[in-house]
Amino acid sequence: xxxxxxxxxxxxxxxxxxxxxxxxxxxxxxxxxxxxxxxxxxxxxxxxxxxxxxxxxxxxxxxxxxxxxxxxxxxxxxxxxxxxxxxxxxxxxxxxxxxxxxxxxxxxxxxxxxxxxxxxxxxxxxxxxxxxxxxxxxxxxxxxxxxxxxxxxxxxxxxxxxxxxxxxxxxxxxxxxxxxxxxxxxxxxxxxxxxxxxxxxxxxxxxxxxxxxxxxxxxxxxxxxxxxxxxxxxxxxxxxxxxxxxxxxxxxxxxxxxxxxxxxxxxxxxxxxxxxxxxxxxxxxxxxxxxxxxxxxxxxxxxxxxxxxxxxxxxxxxxxxxxxxxxxxxxxxxxxxxxxxxxxxxxxxxxxxxxxxxxxxxxxxxxxxxxxxxxxxxxxxxxxxxxxxxxxxxxxxxxxxxxxxxxxxxxxxxxxxxxxxxxxxxxxxxxxxxxxxxxxxxxxxxxxxxxxxxxxxxxxxxxxxxxxxxxxxxxxxxxxxxxxxxxxxxxxxxxxxxxxxxxxxxxxxx
Numbered sequence: 001x002x003x004x005x006x007x008x009x010x011x012x013x014x015x016x017x018x019x020x021x022x023x024x025x026x027x028x029x030x031x032x033x034x035x036x037x038x039x040x041x042x043x044x045x046x047x048x049x050x051x052x053x054x055x056x057x058x059x060x061x062x063x064x065x066x067x068x069x070x071x072x073x074x075x076x077x078x079x080x081x082x083x084x085x086x087x088x089x090x091x092x093x094x095x096x097x098x099x100x101x102x103x104x105x106x107x108x109x110x111x112x113x114x115x116x117x118x119x120x121x122x123x124x125x126x127x128x129x130x131x132x133x134x135x136x137x138x139x140x141x142x143x144x145x146x147x148x149x150x151x152x153x154x155x156x157x158x159x160x161x162x163x164x165x166x167x168x169x170x171x172x173x174x175x176x177x178x179x180x181x182x183x184x185x186x187x188x189x190x191x192x193x194x195x196x197x198x199x200x201x202x203x204x205x206x207x208x209x210x211x212x213x214x215x216x217x218x219x220x221x222x223x224x225x226x227x228x229x230x231x232x233x234x235x236x237x238x239x240x241x242x243x244x245x246x247x248x249x250x251x252x253x254x255x256x257x258x259x260x261x262x263x264x265x266x267x268x269x270x271x272x273x274x275x276x277x278x279x280x281x282x283x284x285x286x287x288x289x290x291x292x293x294x295x296x297x298x299x300x301x302x303x304x305x306x307x308x309x310x311x312x313x314x315x316x317x318x319x320x321x322x323x324x325x326x327x328x329x330x331x332x333x334x335x336x337x338x339x340x341x342x343x344x345x346x347x348x349x350x351x352x353x354x355x356x357x358x359x360x361x362x363x364x365x366x367x368x369x370x371x372x373x374x375x376x377x378x379x380x381x382x383x384x385x386x387x388x389x390x391x392x393x394x395x396x397x398x399x400x401x402x403x404x405x406x407x408x409x410x411x412x413x414x415x416x417x418x419x420x421x422x423x424x425x426x427x428x429x430x431x432x433x434x435x436x437x438x439x440x441x442x443x444x445x446x447x448x449x450x451x452x453x454x455x456x457x458x459x460x461x462x463x464x465x466x467x468x469x470x471x472x473x474x475x476x477x478x479x480x481x482x483x484x485x486x487x488x489x490x491x492x493x494x495x496x497x498x499x500x501x502x503x504x505x506x507x508x509x510x
Contacts, residue, residue, distance in 0.1 A: 017043070017060070023114050024099050027051050028058060034124060035166025039212055040077055040184035041070060044166055046119065049096075055119035057093055059182040063101070063111040074101055074113045076185045081115045084158050084181055091149025092160060092178040093117040120179040125168040125199065126217065129206050136238050138174075139203035141273035143196065143265075145175035150192045150262030161187050163195030165202060166214055196265050197249020204231040204238050209250055240405045242272055248379060264377035271410060365425050365507040367391055372399075373418040373483055375453055378411065387417060390503045395433050398501030401489060407496050408489055414442075416485035418449050419505065424478035426508045430460070430471045433502035436490035437466040443473055446481040456483055464490075475508070 021030045028047045035044040043060040061077050063070035078098055085095045097116035128134060134142070146162060153160040161183020162168060169179035176199065183191075194210065201209045201220065209220035209228040220228040228250065232243040245268050248259045259265060370390065372381035382402045389397040401415050408414050430443050440463050444456035460473040484503065489496035 017045075017112075022050075023058075023060075023102075023112065024097070024116075028056065028099075028114070028116065030058065031055075034169075035164075035180075035214065037164045037166060037180075037184070039164070039186075040073065040182075042077075042180075042182060042184075044180040047116075049116075056096065057117040057119050057179050059115040059117070059180045061101075061113045061115075061182065071101065071111055073185055074111070077182055078113045078115065080159075080185065081182045084153070084160075087149075087153055087156060087158055087160075089149045089152040090175065090177075091145035091147070092153070093120055093181065095181055115180075115182040117179070117181050120169040120171060120177050122169055122171045122177075125165050125170055125176060125202075126214070128170060128203065133206045133235060134203045136204060136242055137272055139200060140242060140269040142170060142174055142176050142203060143199055144269045144273060145177065146199070147196055147262045147266035147269055149178055150196060151266060152262075154189050154192070154262060159183050159187050159189055160192050161195075163187065163191045163198060163210065164213070165199065165208065165217065168199065192262065193249050193259055193265070196262065197246045197259070200242065200269075201228065201231060201246040201250065204242065204246065205234050207234075209246075239272060241268060241411045244411075245269075245378075259378055261377040267376065267413070268378070268411060365421060365427070365505045367503075367505060368420045368422050369449075370417055370419045370503075371449065373416040373449075373485070374412070376412045382415060390417065390500060393502070395501045398434075398499055400499035401486065401497055403491075403495050403497040404489060405494055405496075408487060413453065414485055414487045416483050417500070417503070418446065419482045419484070419503070420449060421480050421482070421505075424480050425505075426475070426478045427459075427473055427482060427505055428508040429473055429506045430482070430484065431468060431502075431504040431506070432462075432464060432471065432484070432500060433468045434464050434498070434500045435466055436498040436500070437464060438488070439464040439486060439490045439498040440488035441471065442483075442485040442487055443471055444483040444485055445476065445479040446483050449481055451481070453485075456485075463488075 017030055019030050019032060022028060023030075027050055029050055031046045031048055033043060033045050036042065037044065041062050043062065045058040045060060047056050047058040048054070049056045059081075061074035063074050078100060081095065082098055085098075088094065095115065095117050097114075099112075099114035099116070101111050101113040128142070133139075146168065150160050150162060160178055161181065162178050163183075167178060167180040168176050170176050198208065198210045198213075201207065202217070205220065206218070207220035207228075208214070208217040213219070221234070223229050228247065230243045231238040231246055232240055245259065245265065249265060370387055372384045372387050374381045383399055386397075386399045390399050399417070404411060427445075432441065441461065442458055443460040443462075444453075444458050446456045457476070459476055460471045462469055462471040482505065484500075486498055490498045
């Protein structure tokens with residue numbers, strides 16, 4: 001390394017490296033520094049690949065001669081970066097090259113290792129806040145791709161390292177991207193989830209909620225519990241679901257309410273994402289992105305397009321509804337083989353709920369185990385300790401969901417109870433006792449207790465009344481696992497919750 005060194009990588013007056021410095025035997029030239037991650041002595045630069053004549057992102061790991069332990073850390077970081085080279089996802093820049101640690105020419109020169117990645121045109125994440133916090137739907141949409149990258153990395157056994165805002169850039173199509181790979185050696189998958197929550201909190205509020213953030217970002221205000229104040233408290237227009245998502249991602253291990261997967265984060269973000277016709281960025285500026293001024297003629301044109309699309313959708317929906325109604329009439333006289341639909345009527349106020357009478361062709365079946373089924377990964381399963389009360393024969397006890405601010409599928413697609421039998425069973429019907437009128441249930445078979453929802457098979461559905469509802473099921477092969485899946489909760493605005501008190505399964509007579 002021919003360039004002279006400074007006195008240490010953490011000092012603000014350090015004059016090295018500077019624009020024009022070259023690495024990799026003259027192949028990569030530094031153009032402009034975009035940030036620092038002082039947790040691992042990393043400098044984040046835009047550079048130029050002189051051999052291929054293209055811009056690249058350079059993550060420089062610098063170890064000072066005065067601290068030999070730093071050399072071990074950057075060697076570990078580079079080795080970890082090499083393992084990440086196989087990651088291929090839209091939410092993370094593709095790694096192109098790795099320069100092993102190179103010792104300085106003199107005794108006072110630092111050792112430098114470099115991870116080279118493709119350059120991400122657009123702007124820095126923090127540049128989005130130049131005009132203040134983003135509208136919540138826009139903030140959610142920006143982070144969808146990054147959450148997908150976290151999910152892909154964790155599925156491959158890798159750590160993305162997206163818990164520092166200087167490492168993130170936003171593409172010209174408004175998607176956050178891990179632009180400077182090479183996380184600290186101490187980072188784990190949990191830090192990626194915390195990073196997603198912190199990025200969401202930052203875009204919603206303008207505050208950074210984690211320690212060791214860039215010095216230019218104001219820290220999040222803390223409540224009496226010494227935790228960041230919720231985004232909804234700071235900005236009432238922020239939906240409670242996004243606010244809760246950010247806080248649960250940030251929450252440390254052992255809190256009982258944390259989020260554990262990038263897939264769960266992406267699911268909530270996608271639901272709250274803007275439709276995508278607002279142009280927020282265009283080329284130009286320091287980071288390659290600025291806000292476009294509103295164009296009244298363009299806005300009017302967009303509204304006309306939306307109106308035309310809406311009318312088309314409305315017409316299609318009308319035809320589908322009429323078609324569905326006709327199918328329902330036909331199904332009164334024919335057996336279509338689909339999942340039976342039950343809409344329970346309310347019993348007269350003076351008449352107590354009567355126990356369901358089983359048809360002669362059905363007999364009760366014993367349930368071996370049951371558990372709360374929540375594939376979202378958002379926090380702990382709702383009231384897991386109470387689920388066994390569904391089989392205790394006492395209608396005064398039971399299991400309930402949490403209370404949700406918005407109806408399914410705003411925060412979760414649904415929630416359910418998974419039952420298992422001692423042996424494969426041909427189920428004929430399920431009887432549900434519940435006080436939660438209006439709850440919509442689906443009955444599904446599954447191949448395992450942890451099967452994904454899309455791997456289950458729908459065999460019956462019902463809208464519950466207050467009391468006992470018997471749900472007839474479509475005939476099918478015997479199964480060992482049966483899912484009672486709630487798609488719509490009972491309740492009113494800001495308080496959606498369902499309670500089940502008894503479950504009884506009937507099998508077909510042989």
